[in-house]
Amino acid sequence: MKICVAGQGAFGQKHLDALKRISGVEVVSLIGGNPAGTEEVAKKYGVPHWGHDLSEGISRADAVILATPTQMHRAQGEEVMRAGRPVLIEIPIADNVEDSEALAEIAKETGVIAMGGHVRRFNPSHQFVHRRIAKGELKIQQMDVHISCGTMPATRSISSIIRRDRSRRIAMRCRGRGTRRSASPWTWAS
Numbered sequence: 001m002k003i004c005v006a007g008q009g010a011f012g013q014k015h016l017d018a019l020k021r022i023s024g025v026e027v028v029s030l031i032g033g034n035p036a037g038t039e040e041v042a043k044k045y046g047v048p049h050w051g052h053d054l055s056e057g058i059s060r061a062d063a064v065i066l067a068t069p070t071q072m073h074r075a076q077g078e079e080v081m082r083a084g085r086p087v088l089i090e091i092p093i094a095d096n097v098e099d100s101e102a103l104a105e106i107a108k109e110t111g112v113i114a115m116g117g118h119v120r121r122f123n124p125s126h127q128f129v130h131r132r133i134a135k136g137e138l139k140i141q142q143m144d145v146h147i148s149c150g151t152m153p154a155t156r157s158i159s160s161i162i163r164r165d166r167s168r169r170i171a172m173r174c175r176g177r178g179t180r181r182s183a184s185p186w187t188w189a190s
Helices: 010-019 035-045 054-060 070-082 097-110 124-134
Strands: 002-006 026-031 049-051 063-066 087-089 114-116 139-148 156-163 169-174 180-182
Touching: 002 010, 002 054, 010 026, 010 035, 026 035, 026 054, 035 049, 049 054, 054 063, 054 070, 063 070, 070 087, 070 097, 097 114
Parallel strands: 002 026, 002 063, 026 049, 063 087, 087 114
Antiparallel strands: 139 156, 139 180, 156 169
């Protein structure tokens, strides 16, 4: 599969790191807003094409990853889907509800796969906790879901408390920025 990554910054490079470890995947284009920086990152990762025109990247690829600034996601996501390419849009997928809903409608209209890049299962700290849960060393005792507002309207923060044994607790907190409104907690008894 040929992939175009749009965004040469930290998140774009995280995707490039992950993609180079997947057999059968080739990053064919890197699109960025800073010409010198984009060229430097493309050379570092061995990406054969780089530039600043997303349509050039789309034309070379089977799918596109958007790791660009949030305010660009709506227009870029639409461009990718209307070109018939599947797209993974980093979070938040848009900076307002209307643009998020528009992207969902465009995906439905075009029949193109569109995904939000809220993938944490490959994060080393999450893998560490998952392995401990799988071994029976930790159990999920409670998970609270909070809705983030303000600067990150489309994301959720999760705060979970996990138990090693009856006498010791380990707390893991994942927090975004912005004002929070607490939703009803979901609780599992173990």
